[in-house]
Amino acid sequence: MATIKDVAKLAGVSASTASRALHDSNMISEATKERVRKAMAELDYSPNYAAQNLVNRKTNTVGIVLPVRENQDSLGNNPFFMQIIQGISSICSENDYMVSLATGRSNEELQKNVQTLIRSGNIDKLIFLYSKKGDPIFDYVKQQKVSCVVVGQAYDALTDHIQYVDNNNFQAGYDAAVFLGQKGYHNIVYAYTDLEELVQAERYEGYQSYIKQQGLRDHHLGLSRVDNRANLEKLQSFLAKNPEIEAFIACDDIQAIRLQRLFKEADIANNRYALLGFNNSLITEIANPSLTSVDIFPQELGEEAANLLLKKILQESQTLIIPHQIIERESTASIK
Amino acid sequence: MATIKDVAKLAGVSASTASRALHDSNMISEATKERVRKAMAELDYSPNYAAQNLVNRKTNTVGIVLPVRENQDSLGNNPFFMQIIQGISSICSENDYMVSLATGRSNEELQKNVQTLIRSGNIDKLIFLYSKKGDPIFDYVKQQKVSCVVVGQAYDALTDHIQYVDNNNFQAGYDAAVFLGQKGYHNIVYAYTDLEELVQAERYEGYQSYIKQQGLRDHHLGLSRVDNRANLEKLQSFLAKNPEIEAFIACDDIQAIRLQRLFKEADIANNRYALLGFNNSLITEIANPSLTSVDIFPQELGEEAANLLLKKILQESQTLIIPHQIIERESTASIK
Incomplete structure (x- = not known):
C-alpha cells in the first residue's frame, strides 16, 4: 500500500508538504494541494486513520445510538430508524466519516455499548435516535467530551447545549x-x-x-x-x-x-x-x-442531524424542525 | 480512567499477567482470570482498543455492508435490513465487538466506503447483507485479508472460502x-x-x-x-x-x-x-x-452470520440455512 512518502515523491513535494496538503493546511497553495490530491488518487493512497487517531485524539466515526428495543420487532417494524440511518450514512459518506451503531436489549446493555464506543477512542461524535427524560445514557454522554445531536424532542433545552432535530x-x-x-x-x-x-x-x-x-x-x-x-x-x-x-x-x-x-x-x-x-x-x-x-421525512431527519454534527452549522434555535407534508389520497375525499 | 496496572494491583498480579488474563491466554489459570475479571469490573476498566489495534493489527469492529439503494425508500421500507442488523448487533454486543455500517447510493460510493472501513485499520471482519454475481465490491474484499460472511446466496461456493447464511x-x-x-x-x-x-x-x-x-x-x-x-x-x-x-x-x-x-x-x-x-x-x-x-426470521439470519464470523464455528456446508415457518391465519382456510 502506498505511503505518504510515495505520494510526496510522485507530487514532487516533501513528505511534510504532502501531509499538510492532505490535512488541508492554509500554509499550502491550492495548486500544490491539487497536485497532492492527484498523486493520492493515482497511488490509491489512504491515510492510516487508526494511527492518526492515536496521535490526534480525533476520529472519523459517528456513532448512532438506537433506542432500547424491548422485543424483536419494535425497531425492525419501524421503517423510520432505517431511513434515519440512511440519511445519516449518506452525509457521513460525503464527509468521509464512518458510521458505528450502539444498540441494546436493555438500558444496561445499551449503556455498556455506548461506553465501549466512546472508550475505544474511535468515536467522538454521537447521534441519539431517541430522547427521553432522565436517560442515564444521555447523562453519561453529556459528561464525556463527545459532540452530540439528538433526533427527538429537546427536554433539557435550557440546561444543555445539545442540538436537536425533530418534527413538530x-x-x-x-x-x-x-x-x-x-x-x-x-x-x-x-x-x-x-x-x-x-x-x-x-x-x-x-x-x-x-x-x-x-x-x-x-x-x-x-x-x-x-x-x-x-x-x-x-x-x-x-x-x-x-x-x-x-x-x-x-x-x-x-x-x-x-x-x-x-x-x-x-x-x-x-x-x-x-x-x-x-x-x-x-x-x-x-x-x-x-x-x-x-x-415526516425520516431520511431528512438523519441528514440534518449529521449535517449539524459534522458541519457545525450555527443556528439560532436549539431544535431544527423538519417540516411535514400531508399527502392526499382517496381516504379523505370531501364530505358528501 | 483505570489502567491495566490498576487492575493488576487490585487483583494482586503482575501487569503482564493481568494483560494475559485479559486476552484469555492459556498460560493463566481460570482462578486468576476470574480475579482479574472481578478487578476489571470493580474498576470499570476498558482496554484501550485503539492503541491495541495499532499494535496487534487486530480490531474489535464488525462492518456491515448494505446493498446499494437506488431510491430513498428501497431499504427503509424493508424491515428485514433493520432486523438483520439487530441480530448482528446483539451478538456483537455479547462478544464486545462494535458494529460499523457501509452504505452507498451507488456502487462507487459503496466501494469507497468499504475501502475506507478496511483501510482505516478498524475493521477486519465484514458481513455482506446481499450477494450478487460479479460484484466488484465483494471481489475487492476477497483480495483483502478480511474475514467475511454473506447473508444471501452462495454464487461462488466452490471457488471461495466464504460462509453464507441464507433462507432456503x-x-x-x-x-x-x-x-x-x-x-x-x-x-x-x-x-x-x-x-x-x-x-x-x-x-x-x-x-x-x-x-x-x-x-x-x-x-x-x-x-x-x-x-x-x-x-x-x-x-x-x-x-x-x-x-x-x-x-x-x-x-x-x-x-x-x-x-x-x-x-x-x-x-x-x-x-x-x-x-x-x-x-x-x-x-x-x-x-x-x-x-x-x-x-423467514431475519433477526436469526443476522445472529447466525455474526456467530459464524466471531466464533468461527466450523460447519460442514458453506451455507447455513435458517429454517422458515408458515404462520397460519385466516387467509388460507380449508377449501369450502
Whole structure:
C-alpha cells in the first residue's frame, strides 16, 4: 500500500508538504494541494486513520445510538430508524466519516455499548435516535467530551447545549385536523394505541388545539396493538355512542390500516369515515381506499442531524424542525 | 480512567499477567482470570482498543455492508435490513465487538466506503447483507485479508472460502404450495413483481417444482409496484381467462396486501381466493382476512452470520440455512 512518502515523491513535494496538503493546511497553495490530491488518487493512497487517531485524539466515526428495543420487532417494524440511518450514512459518506451503531436489549446493555464506543477512542461524535427524560445514557454522554445531536424532542433545552432535530408533531396533528376541517369534517376522532408515547401524545395535543379553537368536541379512542376482538367491540360501542362521528385521525399508518380492517369487520362501508394517518409508508398506496398520510421525512431527519454534527452549522434555535407534508389520497375525499 | 496496572494491583498480579488474563491466554489459570475479571469490573476498566489495534493489527469492529439503494425508500421500507442488523448487533454486543455500517447510493460510493472501513485499520471482519454475481465490491474484499460472511446466496461456493447464511427460498416456495395443496387448493397462482429479483425467482421455482410433481398447471402473474390501474385490468383479464383459480401465493406480504386491495376493487369477496405471503410482517395481522405468511426470521439470519464470523464455528456446508415457518391465519382456510 502506498505511503505518504510515495505520494510526496510522485507530487514532487516533501513528505511534510504532502501531509499538510492532505490535512488541508492554509500554509499550502491550492495548486500544490491539487497536485497532492492527484498523486493520492493515482497511488490509491489512504491515510492510516487508526494511527492518526492515536496521535490526534480525533476520529472519523459517528456513532448512532438506537433506542432500547424491548422485543424483536419494535425497531425492525419501524421503517423510520432505517431511513434515519440512511440519511445519516449518506452525509457521513460525503464527509468521509464512518458510521458505528450502539444498540441494546436493555438500558444496561445499551449503556455498556455506548461506553465501549466512546472508550475505544474511535468515536467522538454521537447521534441519539431517541430522547427521553432522565436517560442515564444521555447523562453519561453529556459528561464525556463527545459532540452530540439528538433526533427527538429537546427536554433539557435550557440546561444543555445539545442540538436537536425533530418534527413538530404537535403542528402535524393540528394540520391534520385543519385539513379534515377544510374537507368539511367536524366530528373527528383521534385514534391512538399508547398516549404514553410522546409522538402519539403530541399529535393528539395538536388535534385538541384545533378542536378547542373551533369549539368542537374532543373524541379519542384507544385501540390495542394486539387484541382485535376487543378493538372491534370498543369501536362498535364508541360509534354507537357517538353517531355524529365523520372522520378519524390515526396516530400512524398502521393504526389507520387497523381501523380499515375493523370497519370491514363491523360491516361499515370503506368510505363511510374519512381517515388520515402519519408516516406516508408503503402501505398507504395499497390501503383501500388509499390512505391520506402525513409524511415526516425520516431520511431528512438523519441528514440534518449529521449535517449539524459534522458541519457545525450555527443556528439560532436549539431544535431544527423538519417540516411535514400531508399527502392526499382517496381516504379523505370531501364530505358528501 | 483505570489502567491495566490498576487492575493488576487490585487483583494482586503482575501487569503482564493481568494483560494475559485479559486476552484469555492459556498460560493463566481460570482462578486468576476470574480475579482479574472481578478487578476489571470493580474498576470499570476498558482496554484501550485503539492503541491495541495499532499494535496487534487486530480490531474489535464488525462492518456491515448494505446493498446499494437506488431510491430513498428501497431499504427503509424493508424491515428485514433493520432486523438483520439487530441480530448482528446483539451478538456483537455479547462478544464486545462494535458494529460499523457501509452504505452507498451507488456502487462507487459503496466501494469507497468499504475501502475506507478496511483501510482505516478498524475493521477486519465484514458481513455482506446481499450477494450478487460479479460484484466488484465483494471481489475487492476477497483480495483483502478480511474475514467475511454473506447473508444471501452462495454464487461462488466452490471457488471461495466464504460462509453464507441464507433462507432456503426454493424450499419456502415449495412448502407454501404444499401447504395450500393440503388445504385442498390445486389451482394456485404465483404473483410476483420482478422475477429478476433472486428471492422472488427462487420462491417461484419452489412453487413450480410442487406444481410439476402434482401434474398441476403453472400459473404466474406479474404485478406492478406502482400502477394500480394496470394491475386491476391485468388481474381481471387473468381471472377471466383462468376461472379455475383458487389460491394465490404472493412473493411477499406487500404483494399479498396489494392483491387484497385489487380483489376489493374488482368486487371480489375477500375470502374468494386463498392467499399466502412471505415475511410475516406486522401488516399480516391487520390484513383482512388476516394473512397466512412464511416467516423467514431475519433477526436469526443476522445472529447466525455474526456467530459464524466471531466464533468461527466450523460447519460442514458453506451455507447455513435458517429454517422458515408458515404462520397460519385466516387467509388460507380449508377449501369450502
